[in-house]
Amino acid sequence: MKKTLLAMAVVSLVGAVLAPAPALAGPDSEITTATMNKTSVAVAGLNTVPVTITVTGDFPGAWVLATLKRTSGSVLKTNYLYAELAKVSEGTWKGNINVPSTADGTFKVLGFEAGNFAGIRENPGSEPTPPPTPMTLAVQGSHQxxxxxxxxxxxxxxxxxxxxxxxxxxxxxxxxxxxxxxxxxxxxxxxxxxxxxxxxxxxxxxxxxxxxxxxxxxxxxxxxxxxxxxxxxxAPLRPRSVSATPAKASAPVGTFVNVNGSATIASGCAVWLQRLYGATQWRNVNSATVRASGRFTLIATPAYKGKIPYRALVPECGWGAAATSKPFTITGL
CATH class of the missing domain: 2.60.40 (Immunoglobulin-like)
Incomplete structure (x- = not known):
């Protein structure tokens, strides 16, 4: 299976894709000033460009984490940036955002909270304290x-x-x-x-x-x-099973017949009703979406008198492989 991410899965699963952990309620820390030494950068390839953030105020401990969130550009790669700010003097913390080319777009500073990245992920504290004035960073990324x-x-x-x-x-x-x-x-x-x-x-x-x-x-x-x-x-595509049964075995030509079915690993995927033309050619004649339950309903319309072969097809979707139901017939009257 080939999976390509052209512009980072799943996923909420993808690069510096980790969103901030849910924070617990707590009092805001006090921020006096917050500055960045650059408001725009250009980054190429696998390089990173450091942008220094300095914050003054009142935070407990030796570290402060700054979190930036994407506000424009592709959401498929880097959606959050982080800077771990070390205490350099009483009331002052400083550190770098290492900006990658995959951050192409605009980011805003969500806020600051006491601790470093690993510690806050394990033990969320209070909500980040926003900067006194809005702070944004524009990134021009190339050769991503x-x-x-x-x-x-x-x-x-x-x-x-x-x-x-x-x-x-x-x-x-x-x-x-x-x-x-x-x-x-x-x-x-x-x-x-x-x-x-x-x-x-x-x-x-x-x-x-x-x-x-x-x-x-x-x-x-x-x-x-x-x-x-x-x-x-x-991951490899996973085998999928599909079943489909018409509500009626026969119906007058031109009338609608519900075809009810189910599919595994297919919630939200398209499902097609196919009709056999000639000896081997299956053509799509109706479509629906697989519900969260895995069930679906298609509509068959007998086009001529006699037995007409149909089947349901769920194409490759998500982590599931393409699969079809066993063929069935509806007799046109």
Whole structure:
């Protein structure tokens, strides 16, 4: 299966994609001033450009975390930026946002809270305190990385071992960066958006990894600081089952017949009613959307007298492979 993210899954799963953890109610810390040494930057490729944030006020502890959220540009890659600010003197904290090319767009400073990234993720505190005046950062990103993945086999039941070939390419040129890249492999609940286990691609940006098949999620991360810059989930397509039964075995030509069915791993996916033309050609004649329950209803309209073969098709969608129901007939009267 090939999954390509052109502009970061799932997913809420994708690069520096980690949204701030839900915060507990608590009193705001006091901020006197908050400044950035740059309000716009240009970043290319896998480089990062530091932007220094300085905040003065009253926070407990040696660290303050600044959080920035995307307000324009592609939401598929970097949606949040973070800066861990260290205490440099009494009442003053300073640190850098390491801005990647995948942050192309505009970000606003949501606010500041006591602690560092890892600590706040584990133990959310009070809501971030917003800056005294709005702060924005404009990012012009070029030659952004694109992560693709291909699994072998393409379709495999859960628990079946498989191999994934990951690739990191220059989205603008479609070519590798020409050097071995440090990436992070992740699995499970923290598979995407974290730094992952560090490893390297080859000079073509490729990395082949064997998986046991029991992992809930596998992901390739481009590491950043304090979290990943961009991440991509992958897994084989899972086998899907589809069933469909007409409400009537026969009906007058031109009348409607409900076809009720169900499909696994298909909530929100399109489902098509297909009719057989000739000996082998199936054509789409009606469509619907699979409900959250996995059920769907299609409408058949017998076009001529005699037995007419139909089937239901759910195309490849999400993590489910394309699948069809067993053929059935409706007799036109």
């Amino acid at each position: 990385p694109k992560i693709t993945s291909t699994t072998n086999p393409k379709v495999a039941p859960e628990g079946t071992p498989y191999t994934t070939t990951w690739r990191v390419l220059d989205e603008q040129t479609g070519k590798p960066y020409g050097t071995r890249l440090t990436v992070g492999l992740g699995t499970g609940e923290v598979g995407c958006g974290w730094k992952g286990t560090a490893t390297k691609t080859d000079t073509n940006g490729a990395l082949v990894v064997k998986y046991r098949g029991s992992e809930e999620t596998t992901c390739l991360n481009i590491p950043g600081d304090p979290t990943s810059l961009y991440a991509m989930p992958s």
